[in-house]
Amino acid sequence: MVNNDAVGEASDRSIPQSEVLLADDLRKAYGNRPALRGLSFTLQSGRVLGFLGPNGAGKTTAIRILTTILEPDTGSFFVDGVGSDHPERIRRRIGVLPESLGLPRYATALEFLTFFGGLYGLAAGAARSNALVLLQEVGLRKRAKNLIGSYSRGMRQRLGIARSLVNDPAVVFLDEPTLGLDPRGQQDLLELVQRIARERNVGVVLCSHALAEVESICDDVVILSSGHVVAKGSVADVIRQARGNVNQETAVRLQVPAEQLVKAHKLLEALPFVAAVSPQIDRPGWLRVDLDSEPERASDHGNGVLSSLIGASIPIVSFETQGGRLGDVFLQLTEGLGG
Amino acid sequence: MKDERTVGGTGVASAGRARPGWWLMFSREMADLWMGGKALNLVLVFSILLGLVAFVLATNSELSLIPPKEMVFEMVRLSLAASGFICLIIGADSLSGERERATLEGLLLTPASRRQLVIGKFLAAVSPWPAALAISLPYWVLLAQGDEAFAQAALWGSLLGTLVIPALAAIGMLVSYWSNTNRTSMFVSLGIYLVILVPTQLPGSAQAGSIGQLLKKVSPMEATYHFLEKIIVNNRTVNELTAFLFAPIVLAVVTIGGLVWYSAPRLRLEAGRVGQRKARGVGGVTALLLSLVLAGSGAPPANAQPTQIAGQPLDISIDMEFAVVNAGDPVMFNTAISNTSDDRSQPLIVAMNIINLDSQGDVVDPEDWSPQRTQYVGPMVPGQSVDLSWRVNAILDGDYMVYMVLIPEPNGLQATSRPIASSGIHLTVEPFTRLNPGGVLPIVIAIPTLLMAGVGFVMWRQRRRINQEDTE
Numbered sequence: 001m002v003n004n005d006a007v008g009e010a011s012d013r014s015i016p017q018s019e020v021l022l023a024d025d026l027r028k029a030y031g032n033r034p035a036l037r038g039l040s041f042t043l044q045s046g047r048v049l050g051f052l053g054p055n056g057a058g059k060t061t062a063i064r065i066l067t068t069i070l071e072p073d074t075g076s077f078f079v080d081g082v083g084s085d086h087p088e089r090i091r092r093r094i095g096v097l098p099e100s101l102g103l104p105r106y107a108t109a110l111e112f113l114t115f116f117g118g119l120y121g122l123a124a125g126a127a128r129s130n131a132l133v134l135l136q137e138v139g140l141r142k143r144a145k146n147l148i149g150s151y152s153r154g155m156r157q158r159l160g161i162a163r164s165l166v167n168d169p170a171v172v173f174l175d176e177p178t179l180g181l182d183p184r185g186q187q188d189l190l191e192l193v194q195r196i197a198r199e200r201n202v203g204v205v206l207c208s209h210a211l212a213e214v215e216s217i218c219d220d221v222v223i224l225s226s227g228h229v230v231a232k233g234s235v236a237d238v239i240r241q242a243r244g245n246v247n248q249e250t251a252v253r254l255q256v257p258a259e260q261l262v263k264a265h266k267l268l269e270a271l272p273f274v275a276a277v278s279p280q281i282d283r284p285g286w287l288r289v290d291l292d293s294e295p296e297r298a299s300d301h302g303n304g305v306l307s308s309l310i311g312a313s314i315p316i317v318s319f320e321t322q323g324g325r326l327g328d329v330f331l332q333l334t335e336g337l338g339g
Numbered sequence: 340m341k342d343e344r345t346v347g348g349t350g351v352a353s354a355g356r357a358r359p360g361w362w363l364m365f366s367r368e369m370a371d372l373w374m375g376g377k378a379l380n381l382v383l384v385f386s387i388l389l390g391l392v393a394f395v396l397a398t399n400s401e402l403s404l405i406p407p408k409e410m411v412f413e414m415v416r417l418s419l420a421a422s423g424f425i426c427l428i429i430g431a432d433s434l435s436g437e438r439e440r441a442t443l444e445g446l447l448l449t450p451a452s453r454r455q456l457v458i459g460k461f462l463a464a465v466s467p468w469p470a471a472l473a474i475s476l477p478y479w480v481l482l483a484q485g486d487e488a489f490a491q492a493a494l495w496g497s498l499l500g501t502l503v504i505p506a507l508a509a510i511g512m513l514v515s516y517w518s519n520t521n522r523t524s525m526f527v528s529l530g531i532y533l534v535i536l537v538p539t540q541l542p543g544s545a546q547a548g549s550i551g552q553l554l555k556k557v558s559p560m561e562a563t564y565h566f567l568e569k570i571i572v573n574n575r576t577v578n579e580l581t582a583f584l585f586a587p588i589v590l591a592v593v594t595i596g597g598l599v600w601y602s603a604p605r606l607r608l609e610a611g612r613v614g615q616r617k618a619r620g621v622g623g624v625t626a627l628l629l630s631l632v633l634a635g636s637g638a639p640p641a642n643a644q645p646t647q648i649a650g651q652p653l654d655i656s657i658d659m660e661f662a663v664v665n666a667g668d669p670v671m672f673n674t675a676i677s678n679t680s681d682d683r684s685q686p687l688i689v690a691m692n693i694i695n696l697d698s699q700g701d702v703v704d705p706e707d708w709s710p711q712r713t714q715y716v717g718p719m720v721p722g723q724s725v726d727l728s729w730r731v732n733a734i735l736d737g738d739y740m741v742y743m744v745l746i747p748e749p750n751g752l753q754a755t756s757r758p759i760a761s762s763g764i765h766l767t768v769e770p771f772t773r774l775n776p777g778g779v780l781p782i783v784i785a786i787p788t789l790l791m792a793g794v795g796f797v798m799w800r801q802r803r804r805i806n807q808e809d810t811e
Contacts, residue, residue: 067448069608091450102441106375107367108804118363119449123356147804163445 020045020170020203021066026075028061035061037227039075043171043203043220048194050214050235051207053224054334059207060099062224063173066205067096080170092120095164099175099207101156105149109140109159112148113166120167134162138192154185161192165200172196175207186210190217211327225334239329250298251290252305255318258285264314271308273301285317360451364459369466372429376797378467381425383790385467386474390783392417393478397779406734407667410482411489412571414475415496416564422471422500423507424532430464430511431528434606435518444608457512457603461595464508472497474790477782486667491571499563502587506559507532509594516602519610535560555583562586574710574732652680653719653759655689655745661765670731670766674743678719685747685756687716689727693766696738703739708732733768741766 021043028036036058043049053059064070066077068087077084080093104112110131117127135141138158143151151159157177164172174193178186194217197204208214214221214235221238223231231238256264261279268277268289275292291301302321309316372378396410434457437443446456476493483489511528518524538558541551555561566583569575659672678684690713693703705712709731716725731741742763747756 064608069444069447088450091448094448096444096448098441098444100441100444102437102443102445104367104371104442106371106801111370115363115367116445116449118358119360119446119451121357121450124358145804147801 018044018046020080021077021205023062023066023077024075026062026065026072026077028058028065028070028073034227036065036072039222039224039229041220041222041229041232043205045170045203046197046201047219048197048204048206048217050218050221051205051224052209052211052214052221052330056226057224057334058227059224060175061227063096063175063205063207067091067094067173092167093170095167095169095172095202097157097160097164097172097174097177099179101160103148103151103156103159105147107148108145109135109148109151109162110144112159113162116163116166130166131162134165135159137165137196138162153180154182154189157181157185157189158192161189161196165196168200169202171203171205173205173207176209177206178208178210178213186213193217211330215327223330223334230334231329251288251321252302253280253283253286253288253318253320254305254309254316255283255286256309256314256316260314261285261287263312264309267308267312267314268305271304273297273304360455361459361462363451364446364456365462366459368433368460368463372463372466374797374800376794378425378429378470379790379794379797381429382467382470382474383787383794385421385425385471386787386790388421389414389417389475389478390787393482393779394783396482407482407484407486408488408572408734411479411486411492412568414478414482415492415567415571418471418475418479418496419500419503419563420536420560422468422475423504425467425471426464426504426508427511427528427532428525429467430461430508431515431518431524432521433460433464433512434515435521435524435610436515438519438608438610439521447606447608452604453606454599454603457606458599461505461508461512461598464512465505468500468504472500474786477786481779481782484667488571492567495567495570499567499584499587502591503559503563506587506591506594507535509591509598512598513594513602516598516606517610539564557586559586559590573707575706576710653677653684653687653745653747654679655743655759655761657743657761657764659764660762661767663767663769664733665769666733666736668733670733670741670764672729672731672764674727674729674761675724676716676719676727676745677724678721681721683721684719685750686718688746688748689714689716690744690746691729691731692742692744693731694740694742696740698737708734731766733766736768736770739766739768740764 019042021041023039023041026036026039027034039058039062041049051059051062061070065072066079068084068090072084079090082089082093084090107115110128113131113134114124114127117130118124122130132141132144135144138161140155140158140162143155148156148159161172161174161177164174177193178189181189190213193204193206196202206214206218218235220233221231221235222229223238231241233241254264265277265279265287268274268287273292274289276290278288278290280286280288289305291298291305306316306319393414396413399410434443437446447453475496479489479492479496483492510531511524514528514531515524518527535558538554538561541554541561555565562583562585566580569580569583570577654677656675656677657672658675659670662670662672664670674689676687676689691705691709691711693705693708695701695703709729711729714727714729716727719725729743740763743761745759745761747758749756
């Protein structure tokens with residue numbers, strides 16, 4: 001058994017046991033330029049927290065502070081009960097997959113993980129056994145003795161995740177883990193992240209620009225903009241909260257078969273409660289329908305849109321209200337707030 | 340809170356003793372440098388360079404242009420300069436390279452102490468030196484042709500190399516510590532290396548005078564080379580040259596100490612802002628230069644030979660009239676000094692002189708030929724006789740006269756004495772045993788070939804590991 005606390009001290013139990021990460025009013029400035037202005041949030045074990053924000057919002061600074069690479073100007077944080085004034089003890093409790101993961105080309109995955117196991121205080125044999133178990137867990141067992149230089153991008157990311165688990169951490173930070181992966185690779189990796197969080201009961205902080213993937217696997221979310229926290233909570237709460245801010249949405253989006261797109265467009269344009277219909281350039285087959293109605297009647301008019309299409313025998317492949325997705329919330333909350 | 344966890348959550352027990360961080364880092368760096376091929380390739384180039392120079396020197400030897408001692412010294416100098424360069428650039432890559440390859444963050448995120456990580460990297464950066472020394476020794480042996488210069492070269496070359504080369508590796512790492520990119524680190528390191536080497540390339544006139552002498556002592560590389568040259572070529576004793584050891588020692592202490600005790604604990608993911616970096620860099624270099632200057636100025640002055648004159652009836656004789664030897668051979672003889680008067684003598688100085696008979700009596704500098712230019716004899720009682728042993732190394736072929744002069748110390752400030760000359764030894768030095776350049780070729784070819792085989796093995800092993808499936 002490994003005691004993650006090198007000095008064997010009793011851990012600080014002033015925060016609840018399931019709360020593996022607590023950030024309290026973290027602030028950081030580079031010269032006169034503030035990068036982080038009061039970051040506070042908590043993360044429970046076994047949950048995945050999405051860390052979102054446009055470029056320059058302060059995500060990287062926040063992650064580097066929470067992983068002890070940088071020191072905050074003010075504020076504090078706790079990882080698994082250990083305060084930020086004990087960076088070395090915190091490093092024993094966290095695993096990190098940085099955005100730019102450098103891996104040695106002339107080492108095998110087994111050597112690489114064994115080396116890091118050693119740095120965490122494991123004896124050589126135990127470090128090797130641990131490495132093999134982790135490689136099995138991330139699906140690289142058969143390539144354990146291959147040079148890392150021969151790995152694909154997806155394999156390297158999985159190896160990076162295995163590396164972040166070497167010390168059996170309480171919190172894992174994953175910075176853009178799916179960047180550069182094909183759709184299948186992204187899906188596999190996200191499933192792996194979710195499985196790790198559940199099976200190991202670790203808290204996962206997932207930084208990503210891919211809002212759909214954050215929405216699909218994250219339990220909680222923190223949205224940063226210009227160093228400020230503009231939203232935080234469970235994904236559902238944040239979406240609900242954002243929709244509440246504008247009272248009610250007055251637009252819907254729907255997807256119809258490509259051959260029915262023109263017909264649907266004309267039909268919807270003719271409806272009295274529709275102000276405009278426009279194709280979604282970034283989503284082929286989708287139409288955005290702006291409703292010419294008071295917010296309180298938007299729901300009825302949305303149903304009217306659906307009824308009209310069904311009445312005209314136009315199949316509806318997908319339907320969603322504007323503002324019903326995390327991406328909408330993100331755009332709404334960060335609009336005009338440059339990074 | 341997870342007070343105790345099984346590793347990987349899988350129940351793998353941590354049996355046995357964990358290895359220290361510096362050892363793990365050192366092992367990984369060694370594998371990266373040597374199995375990755377970088378150090379191996381550099382050492383291969385080093386061996387080819389050494390082979391080429393050895394062959395050229397052997398050719399010169401065939402033409403009687405350069406004696407064995409000087410060839411050995413030149414090879415020692417080349418070995419130190421080239422190995423120092425290799426260690427410097429490996430050091431310069433060590434930290435900025437990790438930053439550039441985005442591998443430093445992973446290391447900094449572990450609980451291993453930053454000092455241990457740096458120490459491991461430093462030891463690995465110095466690792467080419469023992470390899471380079473092992474490659475150099477056969478060349479030194481070959482060019483020494485049995486001369487005792489090899490023993491001096493092996494002893495002092497390896498000792499001083501072990502001071503100067505780790506210092507150069509530390510300089511590379513210090514620059515790397517302050518650099519975000521390898522390009523900056525390499526550029527600055529090479530600049531510093533050139534600055535350190537400049538004094539070794541100054542013409543002889545620039546090395547004369549008090550400033551020139553000070554520069555020789557203050558410049559670590561020049562001091563090292565001067566020390567080695569005088570020991571290997573000129574048969575000087577270590578006691579006479581202690582002053583030249585200060586600069587390399589100070590350089591090693593300042594650079595390695597600065598790296599391990601100051602910089603290592605402050606290792607960061609980013610090298611820092613330019614202003615701070617510049618200020619600290621300038622501060623560090625200034626401190627380094629200051630300490631070197633202080634070391635140089637604090638060094639004892641070179642031995643001064645007092646010249647005093649007095650006179651008493653005395654006699655000096657030599658037990659050899661002539662000798663025919665080969666260049667490089669030692670000539671051993673004795674002198675007998677007798678006090679033929681009825682009075683106690685003054686203290687006596689016996690000085691050796693060597694005249695070249697081939698070139699109208701040009702004086703040969705005995706410093707290059709013998710460790711004993713003068714010997715001191717205390718006051719002699721009437722009838723007393725004292726024997727002194729001498730050694731002359733026949734450096735260059737030619738026809739010489741070796742004779743001794745006995746100089747009684749003056750009896751007072753306004754007294755003088757009459758020096759007494761001995762009979763001479765007619766010394767004929769035949770050209771030294773020439774080195775057949777063809778004889779050098781087996782080593783010149785064999786060492787790089789062996790190293791190339793090593794490189795080939797490493798490449799084969801790497802290729803094999805690309806697609807190997809784990810069957811465990």
